[in-house]
Amino acid sequence: MEKDIDAERTVAMAPEMTLPAPRLIGAEGLEDLYQALVAEGYRVIGPAVQDGAIVLRELNSAAELPFGWGVRLEPGGYQLRRRDDRAAFGHSAGPQSWKRFLHPPRERLWSAARTPGGFELSDQAYDGEPPSYAFLGVRPCDLRAIAIQDRVLAQPGSRYAARRARLLIVAVNCTEPGETCFCTSMGTGPGADRGYDLALTEMADQGGHRFLVDVGSRRGAGVLERVPSEPASEAARQRARSAVEAAADRMGRQMQTADLRELMADSHQAARWDDVAARCLTCGNCTMACPTCFCTTIEDTTDLTGDHAERWERWDSCFDLDFSYLHGGGVRKSAKSRYRQWLTHKLGTWHDQFGSSGCVGCGRCIVWCPAGIDLTEEVKALRTERDHQEEP
């Protein structure tokens, strides 16, 4: 039976029902917010312009946020562009997602040393205390992506769970969807209604550059107390809400989600897989850029003496031929079987395994596919093929 992530999170939020009303901060308030987070012991991670893209990295100041930068997105294409305002969050998803901090690309699980009687595992396996991150600027789609990874990775006692428990999230409601975005279809955005500590809505218009701040947790309220703010007028709230509502109608893509699970289950033999396999390079970029793809592999290593061994976990991709290695070869040898695995898992069997869809509609896989493969187009084609076959 599928369990509802939203229902679970709502229950978890229940003790924090009586939270402060929304506040308003100015553009300079971002630096105050940054300083408040640092003062509370957080390492602040947020968007910044680097190497021709908006990346996620540890910030030294709110001034490093990408003020005045936007992006132009297309299948297989990403370009920075200048905005005609100073918006700090007027850009949609970049090449990375927050998973690289909660679920690092490479991590040592343990080390071991040979002893006269065998070997001993080292107590210093976990590379010290888990970091306390504050994520500044999490889009609602990415907020849901974090909740989806929680479901897979937040097993009690795990390092993921430890990092997650320390995490503070400052979400930013989306008022600027990109050309490849479809969060509205997936029901993950453009507004966030839970799962954050603070949520900003950016306004950069005739009324000035300012942010509505919604409080989602006690921890968030504590941080906001350190930041000069004023009560948000009803008019300011309305303006912020309608900007987010308007974003819902400006999505660059749509995904028809009705019976999507069934469509995936019914489409194993579809001819469309051959079509997409002819374009797919099986490079795995989509899985690296995807904010929910969680797969890892294990690497056992030794030093030159052979007396010290380590186990590392690193991101893996279902597009890798060795991913399904069994008895001397991969189970999924063809490109079409690997693309099919990725798409049917993401949109279909993820429900069976983890109780929700694995797609949040962020569009990263479309942008960062070197062949420009667009999963919304692939789904459309699979649907057409199935419906065509069902006709008498």
Added chain:
Amino acid sequence: MTPAPAPMWPARYAVTGRHAETEDTVTLMLRPAGNPIEPPRPGQFTMLYAFGVGEVPVSISGFHRGEVLVQTIRAVGAVTRALCAAAPGDMIGVRGPFGTDWGLNIADGRDVLIVAGGIGLAPLRPVVLAALDQRARYDRVVLLVGARSPGDLIFTRELATWSRRGADLRVTVDHGQPGWDGHVGLVTGLIENAVDDPADTAAFVCGPEIMMRLSADMLVRCGVPATDIRVSLERNMRCGAALCGHCQLGPLLLCRDGPVVSYAEAAPLVTIKEL
């Protein structure tokens, strides 16, 4: 002090016994050298670690005196070769136990039909032992064992004992050799004769995937309901804890939802090429 074994943290076991089953297959007896893993159920598997070499999933062939793990390993790669070469006194890392069990209780008061191909007998050994330990609980206990050649048969020392203890044992090899006067042919060829009361039979099948498919299909043709046929599936396993994604088979994560599943669940999946 060794910390309590978390899912990703190997427990240390000492090799206390080693028996060469065939030219390439070895059974190891493993005794805890620190905190033990949780007691396994028949059908579950462990991840076995050879120091400095690597880790592989291996089904559990037995659990003796509440602590000794019996694991049968075939040398097919670097890690399994290192494990097979382990000598008494050597140390092995063990994580687990992981996965689903055979669910032998579906056979209560009914015929137990065990079909094993090659090293597929290893994960079925606990089923045989459990059925024979409580022999009165079941009607017939039939064990069909197939191997490529007489030299590929495992647990040969025990087969006669099992027969004596009340198992209806039938052995076949794909290719005979001089001195072999037993049955020659695929194990699937033994099924039709072995099924007596199909509606009252619970079948436990393990071997190469194609052998399990053909066996299960034959059982279904004989009238055994697919829900009463259990198979043990195999895919690449890396973590054992439903974290790494490698062992997916359609909706299943085989380290968590398998390896043992009913054929009703498995049939639509194993028939899709490259799923």
